[in-house]
Amino acid sequence: MSEPQIIYELLCSNFQVPSDSRIMKAMIDVSKCGELDIAGMSVTSQMCDILCKVLIQSKDICRLNVSDCLLPPQGLSLILATIHQTRIHTLQLKGNNIGGPAVYKLSRMLSLSKHIKNLGLEWNNLGLCSEGMAEFCSVLAANHNLEVLDLRNNQLDPQCAGLLAAALRKNTSLRALDLRWNAMEQAGGQSFLTALQTNKTLTVLKLQGNSISNDLLTAIGHCVKHNSGMLRMHSEYEARRELLANHAKAVNNQRALELRQFAERTRRQIGEMDVEMKEIQRLLGTKQKEVEELESTLSETKRALEISQREVLTLQDEL
Numbered sequence: 177m178s179e180p181q182i183i184y185e186l187l188c189s190n191f192q193v194p195s196d197s198r199i200m201k202a203m204i205d206v207s208k209c210g211e212l213d214i215a216g217m218s219v220t221s222q223m224c225d226i227l228c229k230v231l232i233q234s235k236d237i238c239r240l241n242v243s244d245c246l247l248p249p250q251g252l253s254l255i256l257a258t259i260h261q262t263r264i265h266t267l268q269l270k271g272n273n274i275g276g277p278a279v280y281k282l283s284r285m286l287s288l289s290k291h292i293k294n295l296g297l298e299w300n301n302l303g304l305c306s307e308g309m310a311e312f313c314s315v316l317a318a319n320h321n322l323e324v325l326d327l328r329n330n331q332l333d334p335q336c337a338g339l340l341a342a343a344l345r346k347n348t349s350l351r352a353l354d355l356r357w358n359a360m361e362q363a364g365g366q367s368f369l370t371a372l373q374t375n376k377t378l379t380v381l382k383l384q385g386n387s388i389s390n391d392l393l394t395a396i397g398h399c400v401k402h403n404s405g406m407l408r409m410h411s412e413y414e415a416r417r418e419l420l421a422n423h424a425k426a427v428n429n430q431r432a433l434e435l436r437q438f439a440e441r442t443r444r445q446i447g448e449m450d451v452e453m454k455e456i457q458r459l460l461g462t463k464q465k466e467v468e469e470l471e472s473t474l475s476e477t478k479r480a481l482e483i484s485q486r487e488v489l490t491l492q493d494e495l
Contacts, residue, residue, distance in 0.1 A: 178207040180234045187226045196223065203230070211239035215268070224251030228258040238263050243270035243296070249278065256281045260288035268296040270326075275301030279308030286322065287315045294324040303331035303358065310339055316350075317343040326354045337364025341371035344378060352380035360386040365396065372399035379404040 181203040188195040202214050212231070219227070224247065231237055242255065252272060259267060274282060279302055286292065302309055309332075316322070332340075337360040344350070358364075365388035368381065381400050383393060 178204055179236050180206045180212065180230055183230050183233050184226065187229055191222070191226060193222060193226065199223070199227075206234070206236050209239075210236060211241060211266075212237045213239075213241040214245065215241045215243040215270075217245055219245050219247060219251060221248045221250040221254070224248070224254045228254050231258055231262045231264065235263065239266040239268075240264050241268040242272065243268045244299075245272060247272050252278055253281055256285040259285050259292065260290070263291060264289075265291045266294040267292055269300070270296050270298040272300060275304045276308065277305075279305045280311055283308070283312045283315045286312070286319060290321060292322055295322060296326040297330065298326050298328040298354075300330050302327065303333055303336050306335060309336050313339040313343040316340075317346040319347060320349050322350055324352045325350060327358070328354050329357045332358035332360055332364075334359075334361050334363040334367070336360070338367045341367035344368070344371040345374045347375070348377050350378055353378060354380075354382045355386065356382050357385040360388065362388055362392065364388070365392045369396050369399065372396065372403070376403055376406060379407060 181200065184200065184203045185195060196217070198217055199214055199219075202212055206212050212227075214227075219242070231240065240255075240259075247255070252274070256278075269282075274297065282297075282302075286295070302312065316325075327340075332355065336358075337355075340353075340355070341364075344353075360383065364386060365383060368383065369392060372378065372381075379400055381396060383396065
């Protein structure tokens with residue numbers, strides 16, 4: 177049994193809630209891909225509460241797909257309030273009628289979460305809450321983690337486009353933004369073209385189905401294509417710089433190793449020479465003693481010879 181499955185069954189038992197066979201299968205599939213996919217399933221607020229506890233306790237779930245679930249407001253709020261306590265980096269919320277107060281909760285989720293990199297919000301109603309959309313864009317401007325944002329079919333008007341464009345001027349992490357099938361019109365497209373004079377990190381911006389002229393779409397396309405090329409060059413530069421840095425580090429490490437080996441050999445040779453020198457000094461000391469003994473013997477022999485010579489002379493005189 178997978179970890180999420182065990183946690184899910186235990187929680188259902190504790191809360192005395194019948195387990196859902198489809199959700200159970202989704203829990204089992206987590207071990208294969210790290211994604212909890214319950215898209216299109218009917219989920220009650222109580223079941224959302226259980227799912228949130230699973231998300232917090234499980235280390236295996238890194239992607240969550242609750243698309244087209246039409247989550248009840250309380251259940252959606254529970255999930256949005258829980259995400260920042262999980263390891264989830266991809267969150268799909270397509271088709272959940274997110275609008276009104278839920279937009280503020282979505283903004284808070286994005287501001288608290290340090291892991292979300294991919295956020296899917298297709299087929300919701302963010303554009304119907306202008307103040308909530310302003311809050312969402314304010315959070316987006318300061319976000320440093322989100323890389324992919326899908327806002328297709330969200331009834332976004334030119335005012336929303338202006339808010340998003342203002343966020344893009346400050347955001348440096350977002351790489352892909354899908355805004356197809358909204359109502360941003362020509363004014364909205366112009367806002368994005370202006371924003372792209374500042375933003376140099378967005379490489380995909382889809383605006384089809386917004387009543388924007390082909391000329392303006394082409395100009396926007398050139399900007400994001402330029403960004404893509406510059407980022408690719410930057411990535412290649414960083415890759416080469418890292419390669420050179422690693423090579424230099426390897427060379428330095430090799431030289432340091434050779435120096436350590438040389439120092440070790442030198443210390444060993446000096447040690448051996450010290451031993452040899454001490455042995456030579458010992459031998460010299462021994463030879464010196466032998467020489468001194470020989471000199472002493474020679475002196476005694478000379479004295480004995482002198483005495484013998486004097487005795488011989490004395491005997492000669494007596495004779």
